[in-house]
Amino acid sequence: MANGNEICRMDAVTLAGKVRAKELSPVEVIDASLERMDKLEPVLHAFCTPGPDQARAAAKQLEADIMAGKDPGPLAGVPIGIKDLICTKDLPTASGSHAYKDFNGGVDDIVVERLRAAGAIVTGKTNVPEFGYSGVGHNPVFETTRNPWDLERTPGGSSAGAGAAVASGMGPFAIGSDGGGSVRIPASFSGLVGIKASMGRVPLWPGTKDETLPGVSSWESLECIGPISRTVADSALMLSVIAGPDMRDRRTLPDAEFDWMDCLKGDLKGLRVAYSADWGYTPVDPEVRQIVGDAVKVFESELGCTVVEADPGWDDPYGAFWGLVAAETDLVGMRKLVDEHAHHMTPHLIDFLRTPFTAEDLTSAVMARKGVANKSAAFMADYDLLLTPTLSVPAFALHIQGLEKVDGQIVPPFQWLAFTFPFNMTGQPAASVPAGFTKGGLPVGLQIVGRHLDDP
Structure with a gap:
């Protein structure tokens, strides 16, 4: 019989296989995951709202179903953390904000419905910065999430708790969301795999869609829900469950003409x-730069690719990106939240919401996105893949939004995100995979970007 540490080291593909084969019970798996959470949570703060009672009840029900001969599903008994921007019917969704501290809409997001139906067991909600408007892991409500590789550094965000939970073995994978890099950022900082599929592959609702929930309704044309995992196979497995159309999300695509697990072949x-x-x-x-450059060489020397150094040629779209965020934010509703809760809201979020955007600011952002998408499409016509660093820097200290000096240059605090957010603007598939470690032992990610809809 496997012990708790052995179970926590298993990937999701292995765990689900052993549960289906009755070599492990879902109760054993969840007990191991919750025991690890109990040990590590006082230090890491990956989960803002643990759900041990709900998880144990779900595990016992799944065990009974298996003993009764029912199909436990492709994710049979696998523990999973749900990002605290994604709605769950049995746990609150605070979104890292005092305005929603006790909020529970009583409904699962589409992806949570699908994960549960596939046999996954929710162990809790993972921590985020306030409303996800940041790439780090602190907020005004909960304890700050810390990076398992260095407790004095951020794990990256906004899927901060998801990254810390998976990197520390609390679960083999977690669900995150990515509006400007928020799956790929913690993957890079925490030594994991994070995949943002093509826009529309994975449906969202009520997240980004419910007009009655200021903050929750933001980022509609930018946000993609996706996996954070320790293996590429586990990310493919999750995507095989959560991808596919749903009538509640008008942006979803028809079913893919490929099998996510078959993408692992070849x-x-x-x-x-x-x-x-x-x-x-x-x-x-x-x-x-050195670590990523060395990883890129492997594509030519060992994988048989032809690698060409080239830039897509767009001007820095940072300002336009935030213009798009503003255009998709309920500024009326969120400014009311500021009026009520400013004394305990995140300062940079308040500054953003109080910015006097003009109509021209917002339409110029839309035009700039068209320009980035057109340049990207023309560029990718000549290439099958584009490689970049996932982030400009390794993980940095807690309680800041970003470094203001990189390679000797003074930069805005969010400049370290320069490689991720353009592909939320274009909707292209993009993933972060581990590239190596700094001399100080911090993970560094390599970003792999595909053509429009070319997820395989």
């Missing part, structure tokens, strides 16, 4: 690959 031989180390305009930490 090789990359003969692919033409572009590599941009800095977009031609953004400073990058020298150690990150």
Whole structure:
């Protein structure tokens, strides 16, 4: 019989297989996961709202179903944390904000419905910055999430708790959301795999859709829900469950004409690959540049690709990105929240919401997105894949929004996100995979970007 540590080291594919084969019971699996949470949560604060009672009840029900001969599903008994921006019917969704501290809408988001139906067991809600308007892991309500690789550093966000939970073995994977990099950021900072599928592959509701919930209703044309995992196979397994159309999300695509698990087969031989180390305009930490550059060489030397150094050629769209965020934010509703809760809201979020945006600011952002998408499409016509650093820097200290000096240059505090958010603007599939470690032992991610809808 496997002990708790052995169970926590197993990937989701293995765990689900053993539960289906009755080699492990879902109760054993959840007990191991919850025991690890009990040990690590006082230090890491990955879960803002643990759900041990709900998880144990679900595990016992699944065990009874298995003994009765029912199909336990492809995720049979696998523990999973749900990001605290994604609604759950049996746990509150506070979104890292005092305005929603006790909120429970009584409904599961579509992806949570699908995960539960596939046999996954929710162990709790994972921590986020307030409303997800940040790439780190602190908020005004809960304890700050810490990076398992260095407790004095951020695990990245906004899927901060998801990254910390998976990196520390509290579960083999977790569900995150990515409006500007928020799946790929914690994957890079925490040594994990994070995948943002093409816009529309995975449905969202009520997240980004419910007009009655200011803050929750934001980011509609930018946000993609996706997996954070320790293996690529586990991310594919989750996507095989959560992807597919739903009438509640008008942006969802028809079912994919491929099998997510079949994407693990084959090789990359003969692919033409572009590599941009800095977009031609953004400073990058020298150690990150070296580590990612060495990883890129493997595509040519070992995987049979042709690698060309090239930049897509767009101007920095940082300002336009935040214009899009503003256009999809309920500014009336959220400004009312500021009026009521400003004394305990995140300062940079207050500043953003109080910005006097003009109609021209917002329409210019829309036009800029068209320009980025057009340049990206023209660029990718010549390449099968685009490689970049996932982030400009390794994990940095807690309780800041970002470094203001990178490779000797003074930069805005969010400049370290320069590689991720353009692909929320274009909707292209993008993933972060581990590339190596700094001399100080911090993980560094490599971003892999595909053509429009070319998720395989």
